[in-house]
Amino acid sequence: xxxxxADFHTPRLxxxxxxxxxxxxxxxxxxxxxxxxxxxxxxxxxxxxxWMDISLDFVEGLPTVYGKSVILxxxxxxxxxxxxxxxGHPYSACSVATVFFSEIVxxxxxPSSIVSDRDSVFIGKFWQELFRLAGVKxxxxxxxxxxxxxxxxxxxxxxxxxxxxxxxxxxxxxxxxSWAEYCYNTSFQASLRETPFSVVYGRPPPSIQSxxxxxxxxxxxxxxxxxxxEFLVDIRERLVQAQEDYKKYYxxxxxxxxxxxxx
Numbered sequence: 036x037x038x039x040x041a042d043f044h045t046p047r048l049x050x051x052x053x054x055x056x057x058x059x060x061x062x063x064x065x066x067x068x069x070x071x072x073x074x075x076x077x078x079x080x081x082x083x084x085x086w087m088d089i090s091l092d093f094v095e096g097l098p099t100v101y102g103k104s105v106i107l108x109x110x111x112x113x114x115x116x117x118x119x120x121x122x123g124h125p126y127s128a129c130s131v132a133t134v135f136f137s138e139i140v141x142x143x144x145x146p147s148s149i150v151s152d153r154d155s156v157f158i159g160k161f162w163q164e165l166f167r168l169a170g171v172k173x174x175x176x177x178x179x180x181x182x183x184x185x186x187x188x189x190x191x192x193x194x195x196x197x198x199x200x201x202x203x204x205x206x207x208x209x210x211x212x213s214w215a216e217y218c219y220n221t222s223f224q225a226s227l228r229e230t231p232f233s234v235v236y237g238r239p240p241p242s243i244q245s246x247x248x249x250x251x252x253x254x255x256x257x258x259x260x261x262x263x264x265e266f267l268v269d270i271r272e273r274l275v276q277a278q279e280d281y282k283k284y285y286x287x288x289x290x291x292x293x294x295x296x297x298x
Contacts, residue, residue, distance in 0.1 A: 037223030037230075041242065082113035085235055086143035090150040091135075091157065092186040094194060099123075100209040107131065109139050110189050112150070115224050116231035117189050119216045121209055128161040148172040150186070192219055 036052055045051060082088035094106040103121040110117045120138050122131070149171055151157040158175050166173055196215035201207040220231045221240040232240040 041239075082111075085114050086111045086116075087147045088112045088150075089139075089146045089148070090186040092152060092190055093122075093154065094119075094190050097208055098206045100206050103209055106193065106212070107134065108186055108190055108193065109135070110186050111143075111231075111235075114231050114234040115189075115227060116220055116235050117193075117216065119193055119212055119219075121212060126156070128156045128159045131156050132162065132165055145169055146171060148174060150174040189219070 036048060039048060039052060080088075088111075090110045090112055092108045094108060095104070097104050097106065102123040104124055105122040105126065107120040107122050108117060109120065118139060120134055122134065147170075149166065151173070152175070156162060157173070163173065193215055196218055197208045197211060200211040200215060223230055227234060230240060
C-alpha cells in the first residue's frame with residue numbers, strides 16, 4: 036500500500052491491493068504468513084543510533100552459483116536497513132570477518148554491538164578476540180526467535196523475494212540478490228512507520244520507472260531490460276501452468292473418489 040500510494044490515489048486502496056495479492060499466483064506460492072512471537076523472553080536493549088547495533092545471520096541451502104551458496108545477512112537494528120552478502124562454502128571466521136570489514140565497516144564504520152546466533156563462526160576464538168580488540172560487544176544467543184527475531188524475519192523476507200524473482204530458475208538467485216536487497220530496504224516497515232532507506236538517508240527512495248519498449252537509444256540497455264521483462268513473464272506463465280496442472284490433477288483425483296463411492 037505504501038508503494039501504491041506514492042504514485043496513485045483511490046478510495047478503495049486496501050480492497051484493490053487485497054484482491055490483487057489474493058489472485059496473484061506468485062504471491063500465493065511464495066509468500067508466507069507472518070505471526071507475532073509468543074513473547075520476548077530475553078529482550079535486547081533498544082538501539083539509539085544508525086549502524087551502531089547490528090545483527091548477523093546466514094541463509095544457507097541455496098544452489099551453488101559461481102561458487103556462492105550462502106548469504107550473510109547483516110541488519111542494522113535501529114533502521115532495519117540490511118545488506119545481503121553472497122558467500123561460498125566452506126567459509127571460516129577469518130573469511131567472514133574479511134567480508135564484514137570490506138562490505139559493512141567500509142560503509143558504516145565499526146558497530147558498538149553485534150547480535151548473532153551460536154554459529155561456530157561467531158563463538159570461535161578468532162571472532163571473539165578480533166572484536167574484543169575492536170571494542171565491539173558481542174551477543175551470542177541460541178536459536179530463539181523470542182530473543183532477537185529480527186534477523187530471522189529478514190532472512191524470511193530475502194528468501195521470499197528471491198523465490199518471487201527467480202521462480203523455478205533457482206540458480207538465478209545471485210543475479211537478483213542486489214535487487215532483492217533494494218526491494219527490502221525500500222519497503223515500508225510498520226515498526227518504523229517508514230522505509231529503512233528513508234531512515235538511513237533522510238529522504239524517500241527514488242522511484243524506478245518502468246521500461247517502455249523502444250524508449251532506449253542503447254541497444255544493450257534495451258536488450259537487458261527486455262530480457263528481464265521476458266524472464267518475469269516466463270516465470271508467471273510457468274506458475275500459471277503449474278496451477279492449472281495441479282487443478283487438473285486435483286479434479287481427476289476427486290472424480291476417481293466419486294466413481295468409487297458410486298460403485
